[in-house]
Amino acid sequence: MSTTDNAPTEASPESEPALGAAGSQLSTAPVEDGGPVGIGVLGWARWVWRQLTSMRVALILLFLLSLGAIPGSLIPQNSVDLMKVAEWKKENPSWVSTAEKLQLFDVYTSFWFSAIYILLFVSLIGCILPRTWQFTGQLRGRPPAAPRRLDRLPAHTTWRTEKSPDEVLASAKALLGGRRYRTEAGDGHVAAEKGYLREAGNLIFHIALIVMLVAFAWGKLFMSEGGKLVLRGGGFSNTLTQYDDFKFGSMFHADDLPPFSFTLDRFDATYEESGPQKGTPRDFKAYVTYSKGAHGKPTKAEIEVNKPLAVDGSKVYLLGHGYAPVMSVTDPTGKVVFRDAVPMLPQDSNLTSAGAIKVTDGYRNKNGEKEQLGFSAQFVPTFAGKGQGTMLSQFPDTNFPVLALNAYHGSLGVDSGLPQNVYQLNTSKMKQFTKENGDPLAKMLLPGESMELPDGAGTVKFESIERWATFSVTHQPGSGLALAGAIAAIAGLAGSLFIQRRRIWVRAVTGEDGVTVVEMAGLGRSESARLPEELADLAATLHAQAPTAPPAGPAASSKPVEENPEGERG
Numbered sequence: 001m002s003t004t005d006n007a008p009t010e011a012s013p014e015s016e017p018a019l020g021a022a023g024s025q026l027s028t029a030p031v032e033d034g035g036p037v038g039i040g041v042l043g044w045a046r047w048v049w050r051q052l053t054s055m056r057v058a059l060i061l062l063f064l065l066s067l068g069a070i071p072g073s074l075i076p077q078n079s080v081d082l083m084k085v086a087e088w089k090k091e092n093p094s095w096v097s098t099a100e101k102l103q104l105f106d107v108y109t110s111f112w113f114s115a116i117y118i119l120l121f122v123s124l125i126g127c128i129l130p131r132t133w134q135f136t137g138q139l140r141g142r143p144p145a146a147p148r149r150l151d152r153l154p155a156h157t158t159w160r161t162e163k164s165p166d167e168v169l170a171s172a173k174a175l176l177g178g179r180r181y182r183t184e185a186g187d188g189h190v191a192a193e194k195g196y197l198r199e200a201g202n203l204i205f206h207i208a209l210i211v212m213l214v215a216f217a218w219g220k221l222f223m224s225e226g227g228k229l230v231l232r233g234g235g236f237s238n239t240l241t242q243y244d245d246f247k248f249g250s251m252f253h254a255d256d257l258p259p260f261s262f263t264l265d266r267f268d269a270t271y272e273e274s275g276p277q278k279g280t281p282r283d284f285k286a287y288v289t290y291s292k293g294a295h296g297k298p299t300k301a302e303i304e305v306n307k308p309l310a311v312d313g314s315k316v317y318l319l320g321h322g323y324a325p326v327m328s329v330t331d332p333t334g335k336v337v338f339r340d341a342v343p344m345l346p347q348d349s350n351l352t353s354a355g356a357i358k359v360t361d362g363y364r365n366k367n368g369e370k371e372q373l374g375f376s377a378q379f380v381p382t383f384a385g386k387g388q389g390t391m392l393s394q395f396p397d398t399n400f401p402v403l404a405l406n407a408y409h410g411s412l413g414v415d416s417g418l419p420q421n422v423y424q425l426n427t428s429k430m431k432q433f434t435k436e437n438g439d440p441l442a443k444m445l446l447p448g449e450s451m452e453l454p455d456g457a458g459t460v461k462f463e464s465i466e467r468w469a470t471f472s473v474t475h476q477p478g479s480g481l482a483l484a485g486a487i488a489a490i491a492g493l494a495g496s497l498f499i500q501r502r503r504i505w506v507r508a509v510t511g512e513d514g515v516t517v518v519e520m521a522g523l524g525r526s527e528s529a530r531l532p533e534e535l536a537d538l539a540a541t542l543h544a545q546a547p548t549a550p551p552a553g554p555a556a557s558s559k560p561v562e563e564n565p566e567g568e569r570g
Contacts, residue, residue, distance in 0.1 A: 052119070053126030061120040062209075068116055072107035075099065108220055109250060121213055128206050135199050142184045143191035146505035150521035155532040157539045158519045163546040165516050168508035171545045175538065176504060189507040198525070201495020204488055211485035218478035221251040225474045231324055231341050232467045235263040238314070243473075258312035258475070262290035262301075267321055267467045271396050279350055279395055286318050286469050303471070317472040322346045322353055325379055325403050326463040329359050332456050337362035341466040344379045345423040350393035353379040356425040357405075357460070358412055365409070366456055374408040375460060376425045391444075403462045404444045405451055407433040433457070501525040504538065515549050518542075 051057055076084035085105055089096045103110035150156055161168065165188065172190045176183050181192035226243035228236050236242055238261065240254045266287040272280040286303040292312060301309050308315040324341040331337050337359060344353030359373035382395035383402035391404050410430035413420070420426060433441035433454050443451045445462040452459050502524040511517045520539050524531040 049126065052123050053130075054123075055127055058120065058123040058127055061116060061123055064116050065113075065120055068107070068113045071104050075104050075107070077107065078105050117213070117217070121210065124206055124210050124213075128203060128210070131199075131206075132203055135203060138199070139196065143182060143193040143503060145186045146189040146191055146507055146521075150505060150507060150519045153521040153523050155522040155535045156520070157535065158517065159543065160511065160515045160517055160549045161546040162549045163516055165508035165510060168516060168518055168542075168546045169506065172506035172508070172542055175542055175545075176506075179538070181504065188509050189505055192504045192506075193502075194504075195499050195501035195525075197495050198499040198501045199496075201492040201497075201499060204492030205496060206492075208485045208489035208492055212482055212489065215478035215482035215485060219249075219476050219482065221249045222256070222477045223475065224248040224252050224257065225472065225476075227319070227470060227472050229343055229468055229470045230264045231343070232264055232267055232469075235261060236471070237261040238473060256475070258292075258314050259294060260290060260292050260296070260311045260314070262288045262309075262316070264288055264469060265300075267469050269321060269396070269467075273395075281396070284318060284321060286471075290316075313477070314473055314475045317474065319470045319472050320346070321467060321469045322351060323379060323381060323398070323401075324466040324468045325377070326466055327357050327375075328461045328463055329357075329363070329373060330458045330461075331363050332366045332458055337458075338373075339463075341468075342377070343423075343468050344377065348393070349396065351381050351396040352391065352393040355379070355423050358414070358422075358425070360412060360414055363458070371409055372412045372414075372430075373458075374410075374412055374425045374427070374430055376406045376408070376427075378404045398465060401447060401465055402444050403446075404442065405460065406440065406442045407451070407453060407460065409433060409457070500530055502531055502534070504535065506542070516546075518546060 076088050078085055092099075099105060103112070107113055147153070151158070163171075169185065169188075169190050173183050173185060176190065176192040179194075181194045183190055183192045185191075224246070225248070226246035228242060228244055230236050238257050238259060240246065240257065264286060268283070268285045268287070270282045272278055272282055284305055288301050288303060288309065289298050290301055290309065290311060291298045303309050303316060303318045305318055308317045310316075322344055324343040326341045327338070328336055329338040338357075342355055342357050344355035346353050355377050357373075357375040357377055363371055363373055365371045378391050379401070380391055380393040381397060381401050382393050382399040384392070384394050385400075391402070408425065408427055408430040410427075413426045413429055435441055435454065441451075441454060445451060447462055447464055450459050450461040502522055504520065504522045507519040508516055520535060520542070522531050522535040
């Protein structure tokens with residue numbers, strides 16, 4: 001018995017007449033078109049459609065889509081942060097006109113990004129439909145008859161046996177059927193086929209791409225995401241006015257927000273206290289009480305980093321945390337005009353923080369005139385001590401909390417209608433309080449200490465420290481569909497890469513000397529060493545049931561046949 005595997009796996013054009021139907025339809029890929037079919041507009045339209053629905057164009061469009069998303073990540077988007085867009089325009093005035101014409105501030109809703117997206121969608125559908133139809137036809141069909149010359153196929157073996165052709169073919173059909181081949185008996189041969197899941201995997205992969213595109217579009221159109229800073233003991237209700245910042249898709253409506261609320265009961269943070277990783281966060285956990293709807297039952301829950309709270313299709317993520325000194329301010333008469341916890345914005349990993357205290361209403365100076373007060377503040381949870389350096393925290397926990405204040409009076413500019421950063425103080429229309437010697441008024445306070453304003457203008461007191469945590473509330477429809485599409489795409493791609501479509505034929509005929517001649521050959525869609533190895537294994541098993549016949553004398557020896565009962569390649 002001998003095998004050959006030095007020929008190419010795919011049949012060459014010269015061998016197609018010999019292979020016939022045996023070498024066709026091993027793939028669902030459509031036939032390449034050389035140019036416009038027919039004459040006139042219809043011919044050109046058919047040619048353009050075939051080019052658009054080719055896999056080559058689909059890959060080009062997918063590449064263009066990924067390139068088109070780059071400006072959306074480099075340039076601020078109107079749907080995300082209008083203030084950052086305004087800042088970018090201010091810093092890059094020469095590019096503003098071009099960027100607006102190209103809709104670079106609204107990349108994902110721009111005409112050119114939408115055009116690429118829609119063309120890719122149409123291309124994938126147009127590519128999949130004919131493949132699916134052809135694959136369905138292949139599933140209904142039967143393995144093609146054996147080619148006339150099996151010895152021209154990439155993997156081939158032959159031997160002579162004393163078994164009759166019918167016995168050999170019956171054994172071959174049972175063997176191939178047991179190996180999960182789909183078999184078909186013909187005139188003097190058995191045809192078998194296997195590996196349909198390769199094409200199924202190919203189709204599943206492309207269908208999964210469409211599912212992911214749909215999920216992406218759905219998520220972008222109906223998504224919403226907002227951030228909220230919540231003080232310990234404070235609460236949040238999922239309404240548009242409650243958010244500190246909010247972004248949403250073009251099809252989103254405020255009524256789509258699921259009704260729920262939560263209260264931050266406690267926030268715990270632990271850090272490494274010694275060694276080279278001193279100050280490294282070890283655990284952050286927010287303890288909340290949430291309720292669904294207007295009259296839902298309060299439920300306790302814990303939110304950790306990467307462990308969000310899921311409520312009615314929305315997820316509440318814990319993003320960060322910091323400190324909020326509780327401050328009180330009195331006017332010249334001793335009346336408390338301000339008392340609140342003021343969140344400070346962390347500046348480094350040890351939670352050195354900066355912020356501003358703004359007294360906008362209720363304050364009157366010693367002359368009875370309305371005035372506004374402002375205090376620029378810097379807070380360190382662990383101060384190194386006087387003479388030990390600047391206001392930089394040495395540890396993120398409150399081991400030695402200190403608050404440094406600079407005091408101003410005048411107009412905060414909050415009535416101008418322009419948005420302001422709550423963590424920064426606009427001193428353009430304010431004057432700094434000064435000491436008797438003319439130096440600017442500034443003081444470092446410990447919890448419980450106060451700073452007297454000059455000329456009996458009042459006092460400001462650092463009463464205590466509260467914690468705050470920031471949460472991100474996201475509603476991303478289509479994420480489950482996108483995950484299912486991604487899993488299906490990986491499974492389909494694995495099937496198309498690792499499963500080989502192949503056909504096996506066994507022919508058994510009676511030779512001139514009355515001895516049965518057995519031929520086995522295989523044909524695969526792509527060149528692989530697995531096909532000759534599989535054919536050798538099948539041949540060895542069949543050879544055990546129909547062993548090689550002994551030489552019958554000079555007539556038989558005139559045409560020697562290699563004997564290889566183990567099915568090795570010759």
